[in-house]
Amino acid sequence: xxxxxxxxxxxxxxxxxxxxxxxxxxxxxxxxxxxxxxxxxxxxxxxxxxxxxxxxxxxxxxxxxxxxxxxxxxxxxxxxxxxxxxxxxxxxxxxxxxxxxxxxxxxxxxxxxxxxx
Amino acid sequence: xxxxxxxxxxxxxxxxxxxxxxxxxxxxxxxxxxxxxxxxxxxxxxxxxxxxxxxxxxxxxxxxxxxxxxxxxxxxxxxxxxxxxxxxxxxxxxxxxxxxxxxxxxxxxxxxxxxxxxxxxxxxxxxxxxxxxxxxxxxxxxxxxxxxxxxxxxxxxxxxxxxxxxxxxxxxxxxxxxxxxxxxxxxxxxxxxxxxxxxxxxxxxxxxxxxxxxxxxxxxxxxxxxxxxx
Numbered sequence: 001x002x003x004x005x006x007x008x009x010x011x012x013x014x015x016x017x018x019x020x021x022x023x024x025x026x027x028x029x030x031x032x033x034x035x036x037x038x039x040x041x042x043x044x045x046x047x048x049x050x051x052x053x054x055x056x057x058x059x060x061x062x063x064x065x066x067x068x069x070x071x072x073x074x075x076x077x078x079x080x081x082x083x084x085x086x087x088x089x090x091x092x093x094x095x096x097x098x099x100x101x102x103x104x105x106x107x108x109x110x111x112x113x114x115x116x117x
Numbered sequence: 118x119x120x121x122x123x124x125x126x127x128x129x130x131x132x133x134x135x136x137x138x139x140x141x142x143x144x145x146x147x148x149x150x151x152x153x154x155x156x157x158x159x160x161x162x163x164x165x166x167x168x169x170x171x172x173x174x175x176x177x178x179x180x181x182x183x184x185x186x187x188x189x190x191x192x193x194x195x196x197x198x199x200x201x202x203x204x205x206x207x208x209x210x211x212x213x214x215x216x217x218x219x220x221x222x223x224x225x226x227x228x229x230x231x232x233x234x235x236x237x238x239x240x241x242x243x244x245x246x247x248x249x250x251x252x253x254x255x256x257x258x259x260x261x262x263x264x265x266x267x268x269x270x271x272x273x274x275x276x277x278x279x280x281x282x283x284x285x286x287x288x289x290x291x292x293x294x295x296x297x298x299x300x301x302x303x304x305x306x307x308x309x310x311x312x313x314x315x316x317x318x319x320x321x322x323x324x325x326x327x328x329x330x331x332x333x334x335x336x337x338x339x340x341x342x343x344x345x346x347x
Contacts, residue, residue: 093279096178100186103152103172104193111170 005048012044035080119221121147122196123213126183127204128154131163133309134204138167141202144210150190151204154183160204180261181284189274192267199265201284205309208262212304217264225300225344227269227292229255230262232306243327251286251334253293253341256301259285269297283326286334293339300344 019036022028028036046052046069057065123141127134134151141149151164155177164171172186184201191199200217202208212230219225233256236244244258251258261284265273272278272295273288281287292299 089280093276095176096182096279097276099174099176099178100182100189103174103186104190107150107170107172107190 005050008047008050009044010047012040012042012047015043016040119217120195120197121217121221122191122194122199123147123149124152124184124187124191124199124201125149125169125204126152126154126180126187126201127156127160127164128177128180128183129156129158129160130204131156131158131160133206134160135163135167137202137204137206137210138164138169140210141213142168145213147200147213150187152183152187152190154178154180179282181281181288182279184261184284185273185278188265188270192270192274197267199270201261201263201265203261207306207309209305209307212262212302216262216302216304219300219302220264220266223266224298226266226297227299228264229257229260229299229301229343230304230306231255231257231260231301232304233257235306247286247330247334250331250338251290252338253286253289253334255289255299255341255343258289259283262304262306272297281333282329286330287337289341290333290337290339293341294337298344299341 016037019028019033019040023030023033053065053068057063057068060068062068123145125134125137130137138149138151149169150172151160151169152172153161153164153174155174161171161173172190174183174186178186187201188199198217198220200213202210208230216228216230219228233241248254248258269292272291278288278291289299
């Protein structure tokens, strides 16, 4: 294994450690941690054993294997961002409905406390 | 006596809301609910002083978010009909009865106070593009001066309508998809008290509005023809 392998591999493992720390400190929902840990492990593995890429490339018949992680990574990122926006839209609906409901309740409370004329 | 409520969303309209409410009071006797869209001025106090009930939103939801709050309120309180108006004085109280009449008489589920002659040349061009794209064959797609019956209100109160930002294309497409009968009622509109539109405040906002509406119109396309006035 060359020095470069160790460097890229430890970046992946470092990210995995950081994610565990964030979950431990309640900065990151465990649900999202599943995704990020998997990503970090993949980074670590590919960093430590870059020959994995060549092996996969040969099996799939790709002439220039280094593009595999690039293309795959890009595709997964786009998918992830799309899912994030879907999730965000859902959260926004929840938040807006909640703001609306609070206003309705506030109005009703005020009505009840109004002195009878 | 039909059970009607008047809904007015307001965002920083302290300067005009008082006059709007007094004009309404002079014309009709229906309860008026002002939905305050997190105003930073005295909108709430002015509206209360003028005798309206106020629904105070804790965060800014935009014109449609505020309107939907009013519609949910109307449904919960058991009103059969709702009229929606702008707080800037554009919509005139003297047309209220004319607007709600077809809904009460059940010739339409929704009425739209239409004043297509307003707006500049480029704005009219934009509207005709939106009309063509969305399939909504109406004179005035942006008017917020409308009358709704309970069926229309129930549709619009749904969760699925919460993420809309404006009350034009998205709302009309939803009504159209459920085959509600829409009727345009010709009205005159006054100048806004503060003189400018909130939707078309800057070029960036116009661009955003157009892009948003084009996507919404294309994705929710619905063939709509309004019912003929009886």
